[in-house]
Each structure stands twice: as C-alpha cells, then as structure tokens.
Amino acid sequence: MIELLSEVLVSALILVGAFFTLVGSLGLTRLRDFFARLHGPTKATTLGVGSLLLASLVFIALEGDGLRLHKVLIAIFLFLTAPVSAHLLAKAAICLKVGTGPAGEVPETFDATQSLEIPRDPVSTPPAT
Amino acid sequence: MIPIALTIGFSAVMVSMFMALFRLIRGPRLVDRILALDTLSINAIALLMLVGIYLRSDMFFEAALLIAMLGFVGTVSLSKHAVGRSVIE
Amino acid sequence: MNHLILAPILIPALSAVIVLLTARADLRLHRSLSLLAMLLSCSASIALAYSAFSGAPQVYAMGGWPPPHGIVFVLDRLSATMLVLLGVLGLAALLYASQGWDARGKNFHALFHFQIMGLNGAFLTGDLFNLFVCFEILLIASYGLLLHGGGQERLRAGLHYVILNLVGSAFFVIGLALVYGGSGTLNMAELARKLTVASPAEGVVLTAAGLMLLFVFSIKAAAVPLQFWLPAAYANAAAPVACLFAIMTKVGLYGILRIHGLVYGLDSPHIVRYAPFLLLVGGAVTLLVGAFGALGSRGLRELLAWLVISSVGTALLAIGLLGTEATAAALYYMVHSTLAAGAMFLLAELIREQRGSTGDLLRPGPNVTQPTLLGGLFLLGALTVAGLPPTSGFIGKAAVLASATHRPEVVATVYAVVLLGGLIGLVTLSRAGSVLFWNLGPSPDIQPRAAGVGRVLPVLLLFGLTLGMSAGGGPLLELMTGVAAQATDTSSYIDVVLRDSGGHR
Amino acid sequence: MTLLLVILIPLLGAMLPPLMMRWGRGASAGSAILVTLAALGAWGSMVPAALRGEGATFKLPWIPALGLNLSLTLDGLALLFSGLILGIGLLVVLYAKDYLYKSDPMGRFFAYLLLFMGAMLGVVLSANLLLTVVFWELTSITSFLLIGFWGHRADARRGARMALTITGLGGLCFLGGALLLGHLAGTFEIAELTSLRDSTLSHGWYVPALVLILLGAFTKSAQFPFQFWLPQAMAAPTPVSSYLHSATMVKAGVFLIARLHPALGGSEVWFYLVGGVGLATLLVGAFLANLAYDLKGLLAYSTVSHLGLIVALLGIGTQYAVVAAIFHILNHALFKASLFMSAGIVDHQAGTRDLRSLGGLWRLLPFTAPLALIAAAAMAGLPPLNGFLSKELFLEQTLELPFAAGPWWLVPALATLGALLSMGYAVRFGVNTFLGPQPKTFPKPPIEPPWGMRIPVALLVAGCVAIGLLPDLLGAPIVELAAAASSYLEVEGVHFALWHGFTPALLMSGIAIVGGVGLWYLQRWFVPVFDQSIPLPSGERLFRATIAGLVDLSRSAKRAFHPGKLQTAIAWMILSVVLLVGSALLVKLPRWTPSPADIDPSLLGGVALLLLAIGAALYFHRRRAVSLAILGAVGLLLSMGFVYLSAPDLALTQLSVEVSTIVLMLLALHLLPAQSVKERVGLHHLRDGVLALGAAVVVGTLTWLLLIDPPTSATSAYYLAQSKPGGGGTNVVNVILVDFRGFDTFGEVIVLGIAALGVYAMLFGMGLPTRWTRPETPDESAYPLMLGVVARVLLPLALVVGIYLFLRGHNEPGGGFVAGLVFSAAIILQYLASGIGWTQHKMNIPFHPLIALGIFVAGLTGVIAIAFGQPFLRSWFEYYHVPILGEIELASAMAFDLGVTLTVVGGLLMVLVNLSKLPRSTSVRPLTLAEEED
Amino acid sequence: MKEQRPTLVVLEDAPDHPWRLRLFPQPITSIAVGLTWLLLVNSVHPAHLTLAALLGVIVPHFSSPFMPIAPQVRSWWALLSFAPIFLFDLVIANISVAILILRIGYVPRSRWITIPLDARDPFAITTLAAVISLTPGTVSSRLTEDRRFLLVHVLDCNSKELEVEKIKARYEAPIRRIFES
Secondary structure (H helix, E strand, C coil): CHHHHHHHHHHHHHHHHHHHHHHHHHHHHHCCCHHHHHHHHHHHHHHHHHHHHHHHHHHHHHHHHCCCCCHHHHHHHHHHHHHHHHHHHHHHHHHCCCCCCCCCCCCHHHCCCCCCCCCCCCCCCCCCC | CHHHHHHHHHHHHHHHHHHHHHHHHHCCCHHHHHHHHHHHHHHHHHHHHHHHHHHCCCCCHHHHHHHHHHHHHHHHHHHHHHHCCCCCC | CCHHHHHHHHHHHHHHHHHHHCCCCCHHHHHHHHHHHHHHHHHHHHHHHHHHHCCCCEEEEHHHCCCCCCCEEEECHHHHHHHHHHHHHHHHHHHHHCCCHHHHCCCHHHHHHHHHHHHHHHHHECEHHHHHHHHHHHHHHHHHHHCCCCCHHHHHHHHHHHHHHHHHHHHHHHHHHHHHHHHCCCEHHHHHHHHHCCCHHHHHHHHHHHHHHHHHHHHHHCCCCCCCCHHHHHHHCCHHHHHHHCCHHHHHHHHHHHHHHHHHCCCCCCCCCCHHHHHHHHHHHHHHHHHHHHHCCCEHHHHHHHHHHHHHHHHHHHHHCCCHHHHHHHHHHHHHHHHHHHHHHHHHHHHHHHCHHHCCECCCECCCCCHHHHHHHHHHHHHHHHCCCCCHHHHHHHHHHHHHCCCHHHHHHHHHHHHHHHHHHHHHHHHHHHHHHCCECCCCCCCCCCCCHHHHHHHHHHHHHHHHHHHCHHHHHHHHHHHHHHHCCHHHHHHHHHCCCCCCC | CHHHHHHHHHHHHCCHHHHHHHHCHHHHHHHHHHHHHHHHHHHHCCHHHHHCCCCCEECCEEEHHHCEECCEECCHHHHHHHHHHHHHHHHHHHHHHHHCCCCCCHHHHHHHHHHHHHHHHHHHHECEHHHHHHHHHHHHHHHHHHHHHHCCCHHHHHHHHHHHHHHHHHHHHHHHHHHHHHHHHCCCEHHHHHHCHHHHHHCCCHHHHHHHHHHHHHHHCCCCCCCCHHHHHHHCCHHHHHHHHHHCHHHHHHHHHHHHHHHHCCCHHHHHHHHHHHHHHHHHHHHHHHHCCEHHHHHHHHHHHHHHHHHHHHHHCCHHHHHHHHHHHHHHHHHHHHHHHHHHHHHHHHCCCEHHHCCCHHHHCCCHHHHHHHHHHHHHCCCCCHHHHHHHHHHHHCCCCCCCCCCCCHHHHHHHHHHHHHHHHHHHHHHHHHCCCCCCCCCCCCCCCCHHHHHHHHHHHHHHHHHHHCHHHHHHHHHHHHHHHCCCCCCCCCCCCCCCCCCHHHHHHHHHHHHHHHHHHHHHHHHHHHHHCCCCCCHHHHHHHHHHHHHHHHHHHHHHHCCCCHHHHHHHHHHHHHHHHHHHHHHHCCCCCCCCCCCCHHHHHHHHHHHHHHHHHHHCCCEHHHHHHHHHHHHHHHHHHHHHCCCHHHHHHHHHHHHHHHHHHHHHHCCCCCECCCCCCCHHHHHHHHHHHHHHHHHHHHHHHHHHCCCCCHHHHHHHHHHHHHHCCCCHHHHHHHHHCHHHHHHHHHHHHHHHHHHHHHHHHHCCCCCCCCCCCCCCCCCCHHHHHHHHHHHHHHHHHHHHHHHHCCCCCCCHHHHHHHHHHHHHHHHHHHHHHHHHHHCCCCHHHHHHHHHHHHHHHHHHHHHCCCCCCCCCEEEEEECCCEEEEEEHHHHHHHHHHHHHHHHHHHHHHHHHCCCCCCCCHHHHHHHCCC | CCCCCCCCCCCCCCCCCCHHHHHCCCHHHHHHHHHHHHHHHCCCCHHHHHHHHHHHHHHHHHHHHHCCCCCCCCCHHHHHHHHHHHHHHHHHHHHHHHHHHHCCCCCCCCEEEEEECCCCCHHHHHHHHHHHHHCCCEEEEEECCCCCEEEEEECCCCCHHHHHHHHHHHHHHHHHHHHCC
C-alpha cells in the first residue's frame, strides 16, 4: 500500500516536473516576443526541476537510503540564480531596444539616467536621496 | 509505474532540450540565445535528476549542483557581453 | 633507485618556483639564483651521463608504481647525451640573457627554467603520455619565452608558432589514444614488447599510431613540409631564446630516435616497411629546402633559421640510413648543429646590435664596432655551419657520408643531396659574410657600444665546444657509436625496464 | 714531428703579424719573414734525408672511426712542392712588405698569408686522403680571405665569392670521391691506396670516385670549363696572385692528380679525362690570354693554359710525361711568379695594368724590364731557358700516347697550336708593356720600386736561367725523386739537355715560335674584333646569372609555398598526416567482420543534439559571441555524454572548465571585432573540403578499428585492483590522477601555471594601455544590484561546495582540479558583479606566488617521499580512529591535490584579471593579426 | 599592467570587533555555511558537525569582506509567514503561465509596469525583485539608478494599477517587514 502510494507520488512528481520543463521550453520556442519568452524558463522550468528534485528525493528515500536532503541545495541555487539571470537578460534586451511587442515601449523615466556621486561599493552604499 | 513515468519524463526533457537548442540556433538576437542556453542547462539538471532516479544513485548530484551554480556565471557574463559592455569592469 | 635522475627536472622546477614566490624581488637575485640552478642541473646532467655511459640504463619508477603501470624515467645513453647537450646550451643562453635580455619582459627566468624542466623531462621519460606532458610544458613555456621582449613581429610569429604546435599536440593525443587502444599501455618498453606479439588488427592500429607519432615528431623537428612554424619564430625570438630553441627541433629528432628507432624499430615490420625510406626522402627534401630557403633570406637570423631546418634534414637523412654507424653520425651531427646554431643566434644578435638601423638585414650597412672579433667569430661559425674543415660540421657531414657508403642503392642520391646542400650553404654564408663585413655603407654618427665580455663569453663557450667536438672527434664518435648501439637494442631495453624496474608494491 | 712543426709554425705564427702591428709595419713584416724562415729551417733540416729517398713520416690517429689520421710524409713530390711553397712564400712576403699600401692592414694580410702557407703545406705533406681534404678546404677559405682582402671593392668581393664557390664545389666533390675511394679500398692512407691500385681500378665505384676527385682537382687548378674564376681572382693584391694563383694554390689540383696518379692512374678513363681536359684547357687558356688587355688577366689565362699543359702530361701518364709534368711545375712556378711580381711592379708604379695604356716602360724601369722580358721568354719556351726544356718534353710526349686519340697527328698538332698561342701572348705581354711606343702619360709617373720588390723578381728569374742552363744539375735530381713518387711506374735515370738534336719536337716548337710572333703581329686586328663583335661564352657571367637566379627563385618559391599564412601551414599538416596514416591503413588494413553494435535511442537523441549544436557552432563561426554561446551548449551536451557513459568525474571537469572558458573567451573577444573577416569563396575552400574529408575518413577508420576490438589492458585492471589498497582511494579516476600518474598531473599543473605566466608576459609585452584605474561609475547598468547581492550571498555557499568537492575527491567524484575551478568561478562571479577594482581590493592575493605555492606544495609531497627513502611522489595514507569523530583518513594525495587547487585558482584568476584590464576595443593592433589570415 | 599589492585579505569593513564577532564576523553566514555543509554530506555525524562548525568559522573570514553589510533578518516571524504565500504563488504562477503558453492562438497582452519602491535595503529590494520574477507572469526587468523604481514586465496584464497594488501589498510589505522596519 505504502509502496503503491509512494510509487504514485514519485511518478506524479516526475510527470509534473516533466510537464513544466516541457512547458517552459515550449514557451521559449513558441512565444514570439523576447520578454514573453523570458517568462517560460524563469518559472516553469524552475518549478519543473523543483518537482523532479522532489521526486528523486522521495524516490531515494524510499529506496531505503534514508532522507538525503542534499538535492535541496540545487533548488536553492536555482531559486537564487534564475531571477537574476532573467533580470540581467531583460536589462540587456532593454538596452538593445529589443522589440517589446504590443504596448511594450519603455517608460521615459528609465531613459533619463539620474546622476549620482560614485559609491565605492556598488551594493551597500545608500543611494542619494 | 515509475519506469513509464521515467520514459515519459526522459522524452519530455529530451524534447524540451531540442526546443531550447532550436531557440539557441534560431536566435534571432543574442539575448534569445543566452536565454536558450540558460534553459538548456536547467533542462540538463532535470535530465540528471531523471538519470539519478533511473540508476537509483546520487552519482550525478554534484554535476547537477555545478550546473546550477556555474551555468549562472556563464549566463551573467554572456548577458553583460550582449549589452556591449566589458564583461568585467 | 638513483634519485639523482630527478635532479634535471626538480632543480629547474624548484628554482622557477622560488623565482615566482619572490616575484617582486630584485632581478639580480633572480639572475644569480637561476644561474646557480642552471649550473647545478647542468652538472647533475653530466654526473648522470657519467653513470649512464658506464653502465646499463637506469629506471626510476615514479611513486614506486612498477612499470608498465606507473610512470618511469629511463636514463640511458641517448637521454644522457641530450641532457648534457641541453645543460650546456641552457647555460650559455642563460649567461647571455643575464646581460640584460631578461629585463625586457616578465617572468623570463621562471619560464626559462620551466622550459628546461620540460625538455629534460622529455629526454628522460619512459612513458609516452608523460612524454606528451613534457612536450606540453616545453611548448607552453617556449611560447612564453618566444614572446619575451614584446613587439608586433614576435607576437605574430608567436601566434603562428603556438597554433601550429597545438595542432601538433592534438595529433599527438590522437596518436596516444591509438597506442593505448592498440596495446593497452603507454609505457614505452611495454609497448615495444606488445608490438612483438600484436594481433593483426592491433597491428594496424599500432602502425597507424606509429606513423601518427612520426608525424608529430616531424612537426617538432620542423621537417618539410611541416617547417612552417620555425623560420619566423626563430628569426624573431630574443637572442637567448633563439639560442635555447636550437634544441627544440632536436626534441623531435630525439622522439623519432626513441620511439621509432628504439620502441618500434625502424627496420622492423611493426611500422610500415617504407618508414626508413620516408625518413630518407623527407630528410633529403628538408635538407635542400632548408639550404635553399637560407639562400633567399633577407636577414641573418632568418637565414640561420633556415639553416637549422637544413641541419635537421641532414640528421633525418642519417637516421633514415639505419645502422649503428649512421645513427652515431646522426647523433654527432645533432649535437654539433645544436651547439653551432645556438652560438650563431647569439652572434647574430651581437652583429645586429652593432649595425645600427640596418640590423641583421643582408644589405650594405655600417661597419660593426668590433669587426675583427665578430668577423672572426662569424667566419668560424660559418665554417662550422657550412660543414667545412676543420670544424665539427665537417666531421659530422663526413661521418654521415661515410655511413651512407654501406647503402649502395642510395649512396649516389645521398651524396648528391648532401653535397649540393653543403654547396648552397657555402654560397649563402659567403654572400652573407661578405655583405656584413666587407660591403660597408656609411657609418652612423654614434658608433654603437661594443659588446661586453659577458655577452661574448657564451658565444665563445659554444664555439669552443664545437671546436672541441672536432678535435676530440675520434673519442666522441666512439661514444656516439655506443649511444647508437644502445638506442637500437630494443630487447635489452625491454628487459631492463620491465625487469629491474625498481618498482615495488 | 718536425713535419708537423713545418705545418704548425705558419698556422700558429699567423697570430704574430697582427700582434706585432702595434710596433709598426716593419715589425709585422719582420715577424712574418721570421715565421717563414723558421718553417723553412724546420723543413731544411729534413731535406737531406728526403733527398736520400728516406723522407720523414709522421702519424697520429685523429678520428679512427672515419679513418682520418694526422699522417704526413715528405716524399719527393711533397719535397718539391713544400720547397716551392716555402721558398716562393719567403720571396712573396718580402715583396708584399713594400707592395702593400699604407692604408692596408698589413698584419691581417700576413696573418692570412701565413695561414694559407700552413694549409698549403698541409695539403702537400699529408699522407692521408681525408687529411688532404681538410687542408684542401682550408686553402680555399684562406684564398677567399686573401682575394677579398680589399673587401671594399665590389670586384674583390665577387672574385672572392666566386673562387670560394667554385673551389668549394670542387672540395665537396673531392670529399665525396675521397670517401668513396676510402670505402672501396678500406683505407685513406695514400701509400696503402697506391699498393691497392689494381683492385681499385677494377672496382665498380672506381669511375665515380675518380670523377669526383678529378672535379676537385680541376676546379682548384682552374681547368676547363672552370677556368673563369682565376681571372676574377686577380682582384687580389698582386703578391697573392703571384703566390696563390700561379705558384702554389692553383697547383694543388695538379698536385692532387700527381699524388693520386700512382693509385688511380693508367686507366683509359684517366687518360681521356685528364688528358682531354688538360689539352682543352691548354688551348682555351692560351687563346683567351691572347685577348686579354689586363696584364694580370693575361697572366692568369696563361697560368690556366700552363696548368692545362701539366694536367695533359699527367693524363698521358708515361714515365717521361710524368717527369715532364713535374719539371714544368717547377719551371712554371719560377717564371710565372716572377712575371706576376713584375706585373705587380708595373701596376704599382704606373698605376695601371691595361695593356692599351702601357708601353715603352723599358726606359722607365730599366731594372725590372729585362727581368720581366726574360721571364716572358721562359714562359714562351724560348731556349736557353727552363720553359723551353719542359715544353720540348711536352711536345715530345704528345707523339707517343698510351691510348689512341683520333688520327696520330691530332694531338701533336693541338699541342703545337697551344705552344704557338703561348708564344703569342708572351710576346704580347713583353712587347706591349716594355717595348714599343710610350704613351703620353701614365696615371702615376713610373719609377723603379724599392729593392724589396725587385730582389724577389731577380732571384726568381735567376732561377729560370740557372735551371735552363744547368738542367741536369739543378733540375734532374729533385724532379726524378718527385716523379718517382707520382708514377706507378719505375722512374730513374732522368736527365735533361738543351739540345737533343733535330727531333720532331724541335720542329714543332720552331713552328710555334714563328707562328707566335706572327700571331702577335696580327693581334692588333683580331683582338678588337673579338672584343666588339664576337661575344665569347663567359662562364663567369653564366655563374653570376645562376646565383642571382637561384636567389630570386628561392624568394619567389618562399612567397608561393611558405607565405606565413596559417591556412597554408595547417593545410600542409593535415595533408601530410592524412597521407602518412592513410597510407598505412591502405597497406595494412586487415579484413574484419563488422559487429553491429546495438544502438540506444536515448543515445541517438543525445548524439543528434550534439551534432546539431556543433553544426550550428560551425555555421555561426563568423559571429563570435553567438558561436561562443552555442559552444557553451556543446560543452553542456558533452558533459551529458559523460553522464551517459557514467563518468561523473569527467562530467564535473567538463562543466567547470566550460564556464571559465566562456568567461575568458568573452574577455578575449573584447580585443577582436565582433565579426571575423568575410572570406572570399575560392579554391582554398575546395582544398579545405577535400582535406577535411580525407582526415574524417582516416580518423573514422581508426576509431572503427579501435571499436571493433577494444583494448584489453592489464594496466586498467591493475588500477582498479590497486586503487584502494595501494592508493587509499575508492575513486579510481582521482587515484590515477594524484597517484598512479601523479607525475603527469604535476606536469599539467605546471603547464597551467606557465600558461598563466605566459599570458601575463604576453599582455605585458603587448604594451597596451591599461585602461583600468579606479572602479568606474558603479551604476545600475554596470553593477546591477540584484547581481551584486546574489553573487555575494552565493560566495560562501560556493566556497563550501568547493571544499566539499575537494575533500571527497579521493573517494568519490570531485578532486582538486574541479574544486579549484569552483573556487575560481565563485570569485569570478564577484568580479562580474562588483568589478575588478573593488574585488581586487577586497581579495588582494598576489597571483605569482599563489601559482608558485601550488606547484611547490604539489612537488613537496613528492620530495618528502624521497626524504623517507621512498621514490618521488610515493603516496602515503593512514586511517586514524578518533574517539568521537570516527575514522579519518589522511593521505599525501590530499596535499598534492591542494597544490593543484592553488595553481588552478591562481592561474585562472591571473589570466582573468589581466585580460579584463585590457581596453575594450577592436583597434588593438596586435589582434588584427588574428584577422590577417583570410 | 600594474602589479597587485601583496597584502592579504583585508577586513577593513569589520574593524576591531569583540572576539565573538572576530570569530564569527557574520553569524548568519556562518550558519548558512554550516547548514550547507550538513546538507551536502547529508549526515549529522559528529565528525561532520565539527567540520561544519569549523567551516562556519573559516569560510566567512574569506567571504565576509565581500559582504561589508550582512543581511539582517529583523523578524523571523515575518519570514516564516511569508514563505507559504510565496510558494503558493509560485505554483499558481507556473500554472497560469503554462496555460498562457499552451493556449493556441492567444496573444498575451504584455505590459510594462513601474513599481515605485519603498524598500531601501539592498537585500529587501533584491528579494522583492526575485520574488516578482518567480511569481505570476511578471519579470522584474530593471532598476533605476536611484533604486526607487522597479520596471516589471507583465506577460498578461489587464490593468497596470491593479498589478502594482497587488505587488506592493502582497510582496513588498512583508519583505520590508523581514529586512527593514
């Protein structure tokens, strides 16, 4: 009974993961606007991988090797990095004036670059008010 | 039951890798390609997970970990290059 | 197990490391340090040579892993000869460089010693893959050295040099893959043993491997039509570097002697039957093309570079003649041409500096500051390189020709080629000499400084050695015969390495 | 021993004159004279014995392997020649002392002269053929230096080069021939060669050896068709001309023929070759001499023709022919040297040697003129002078040849013609210079030179007369001795007489004398004709054209085949490897039975992906960034391939290398234009296609071969077995890397370090402006906030992962290399996020020492083993049981791995930092060269 | 090319602290490091615990200079309460995006919206941006120089105002509670 349930669980997770991975890539291929494409990988794929991770985690656990959580690290890394990648790509696309589809013009406020004094550390210095 | 799921999973991931590769080749812009590359590496992680289940081993955990960590570095530097700035400044 | 065998690689490595650790220390410290190290490793080489010539080959098993499984160093007469040769050459080059060249770029001493280490390793190792590793070390280091001093031409030449050599390395790896695939080992002795019992299929693979390696070594040796990397590189390298590079082509020749002469056996069926013929033809073509290229050169250093190619051709030819006598002649010629070329490149630099803006171009220019000294040295060098008596070049050439008389079917060709090459060389050098020292243009307002003792000394040292080679030609040829005998005796090599390997566990 | 001294005294004494120069020219010349006298003395001490026929010998092995010994002998021939060399040498030195101009470096001149003297003595004294070759070449070289003594003059340089080239060519041939001869006879000792004559003549290599040796002799003695270099050599100072180019060096060829005549002579080949060439030379030389305007040129051609006469005699080779030859050698040396000297006097005093502007010097040079005229008479062969005697003998010999040569009268007629011609130019020389009308002006008003220049002439002429009058007393003994040494037949009872009664020879010389005068009478008509209308085939012009042509050919050939383009070079490489290896496959390919491997669909998918990606990378190769991105994908897929082969270590390595490669390449891209140059579609595409195809076939075949019978390696089994017990690790790959083949790893680590140093040195050498000074505006677009924060959050985690990979490496996938790359990646991320300036400031590791430290640590683990009496790199490991912590393994491999890690980090970051300090521009010159290829 | 100065790692932003801080310059980092280690080896064997502690001491000494200001979690409660919301939205987001992607022939109404930021702490801003990117069809695309506005691309958006409101209320507020306040 437990085995069955677990099998079901694992298979379900696998399928879900596979589905989202597929959807992510599909979006990458299908959507015709860069910014739209951007959404696919950042979300769908991460979730897909997440559930696959979960699947293998559960599976290994059920194999009797006990709870091996180390795969969680992968998820952590992904969740840390994926948004940043998306962010940077988006920034790049904006700089390159990639066509942004319907009503996709960049607001003016972003073209006006405010002048700041030079902070020594790009991150931790408080912005000029 | 799991084997079937695995087969489906494998084929799904394989297909999505093909799609990512398509975008990588098709472009049209460098950013598209970078995005595709990023996706491809994430797909690779998925593939590794499936392999792990298939082989009942954690042999490829480190590989997946590295992809998650280092693929990011690649994406970052490429996208900085795409903008036309020095990668490191 | 004789730990001294490690000295030729550990001493340079250590000194390079120290130089780097004290990266910001005064250059003079680095100089004295690296000179000392060079002296040490040179004397170590001589000591090794002494023991090698007084006995059977010695085996050193790295990490105590017994061959064929572990990496071994094998010290035999051939490697000892090369070690000593390199030691002396390196010493001269380093002496010269310490007169100021080493200050014209970064990390000279470190790169130099790594280069020495790579070369020594290549001469000592008894393992094919390790040979590849050593080749990598010396290639990368030589690339760094080649660019030493900066400048456009150097950069361009260096780029070609490194790319072509990397292509060579790629094929080297393929060759190694074939060797391993065919024989399941990378140890030279074991490979030699396997060759005798190889199945047909393995036989094909191993033959292909052998030819692939022949190709690779021919690149290193700059045999025509694989000479492309050499002329520009040598003509543009800094003088001491060019001097050291005089031995680079010999590494390729060494590889051929070691792998095809000893492991495969040039006249054995393991490699294609026409391999010696290939060497003969290749050598002949290389010899002539080299001499011919020198004839058309516009600068002294370019001319010398082509003559290096020509000398390689002579050596290849001799190797292709097979037999102990011919091999001995080839070895003698190798040693001679290395020393001579090294000296000539140093001398060319002295001449270039003293001819002001004309540099080493072969057209009328101002008279050099030290006409008698440089002229005399140039004359001596030209005689040596062109193979005129009483220099070692003459003896080497004579030895090659004499050994050819045992091959009646090719003797005519060999004579024709060698003599023609010699003639062209003679014409070239006489033209160059008469332009450089007789056909004088207006002298500049400020006469360049005369070269100090420190920079003439290395030249004298090297030329002195060549003269010694001719004076002591008798005993030396005897020695070389001994080397050749050992370097063609495959079965005892196998025995020594695989039996008293000094490996345990 | 004294023999050796005779050679060594001049060779070593050559150093004296230059050194003495600081005490003035007199001292220098004096020293030269002293040296010559010393040599003469040493020689003289041996003469009596030699005359008794028991000449001294000396032997010292030099290079036994080649049969080259320092063996000398003083037999008759050697005696004659060495006497000439030393005697005339002395006179020449005397003469030169006054002849040389104030501006000439006298010391150098005498040094060269003495060197030549020594070399020449070596040639004539050596009893070993190879030794002869050695000294032979030395004479060529010294003569090169002497001819080029006035190197500032173009004709001197050209003459010197031509002489060296021709004689050098001959020398090489001589060497070849000598080696052949030595091989077929088994010795180079001339005495033994002589004793082996019969077997030599019957040997198959006799003819080639003979021809090669004769080539040497002919070139040296300016025999037809090589006669042209001698007149060119007249650019040398006159003492040189009279010494080298009449008395001694040009006689070396003749000497060699005489020397080897006993060993090689007497065959038909010998007769026709030597005799024919000699006769031809005699005629050609004499004829050209009649056309020369240059006084020395005339003498040079006459020398050529007289040498031809001697060679012809040696070719005939009967006893009396040999005797005549030897006798003429002696005579010619005497009168020709004196003629050259007097010509030198004329040139020196009158400032010109052109016959057209000379004449009537009889009155101005009352002392020199008669001497010169007598010498000329001797040259013409007028009685009662020595020339007459030997010429008579020659004409006589032409009547009784050992082999048939055309109709009986042919050779004698030609000989007579030769004599006639020589009479002609002798008269031309004497009359046009000293008699006849005196031109209005001379470049210099001629007056008699100092005695130093006159005495030698006088002595030599005296010699001519003396021998002419008392031939039996002065000539016969030495000639007999020498002739005996240079003939394979018995030679005895030699005596000469002015008068033999009415013989055909007398008739012939009569014809010659009369005709010669007549010829001189006609010359004012026919010489101009030859000058203007009839272009004589000039070997000299041909020679120069040949050399020039060769140089041009070489240059254009280089441009065509060695154009310093990478494509060409690599094309040649691929071509040769394909041919080389392909040929082996064709030769030795066995017939195998292909075994259809079962194919895995997922593998198919992966392969398809990989191929697609690679193809795309190729397709986009011109757009660098794009192809780089695609290459990233290729790397990723490749690592998946390693996963498929369940090789986690390789996968890890591949992945981590991939990233750093991408970053470095991106940095490098800054220096390149975004697109590579557009290639013109051309033939080279076809070439490349064919080559690629061939390479593919070869490599494919080889791979197939490997696959159909995979290697069975005892080594891999050994590694698997020994990994844990011997290497203390369960991860075989890592144990192989750090233990079984640790030395390779050590090497590769060093390679990495060197590469970093090399890049550093290169960038330094490029002398580019270092753009970076302080971090520029760290605005949002340069340093995005998100990136910065996340990068910093990631750093510690990444470090932990690195440590993890490092620590477990020995037993499970991971290891020092990967760990190092992970560390570097973590730090690279900081550079990306916060820029060089800030990061460098935060983590200020000096890279050089870091690299060095890594190598040092790795090496140290090996050396420590030695300290324990173990072999280098012998690994060590131990398991410890610590109470709470449990079992812990310590292994030397870890230290080794640490070294690897340090070097990797240091090297990678060093390259990275220095690359990123470069300005971003496509106008950086050094990198344009990467573009020049297409 | 100027040489690097041979000084070692400098901790200039962490001057003389009490020993506790010198041992653990950034406690939170140390904890993260330790946890990571335990996760990696996934065991709590004493040996690994000690090792984790050790790393917790060592690693931050290398990493902390790069993070002069450590993230400070003001209220863990806020963090805990926010986590489920986020995870829930994550799933929802994916599903909705999936539907969007899968709907044949439907052209999503992409829009740019600008979110005026109240958050100041870099970590807060970053977290917010990350969360935005990970949740319903939005990708935070650009931050102004003065870090007061965040440009967000919405895949399928009916009204900009609503979106802005939602984000500020649902995400920014709790995140500010975590890091600031």
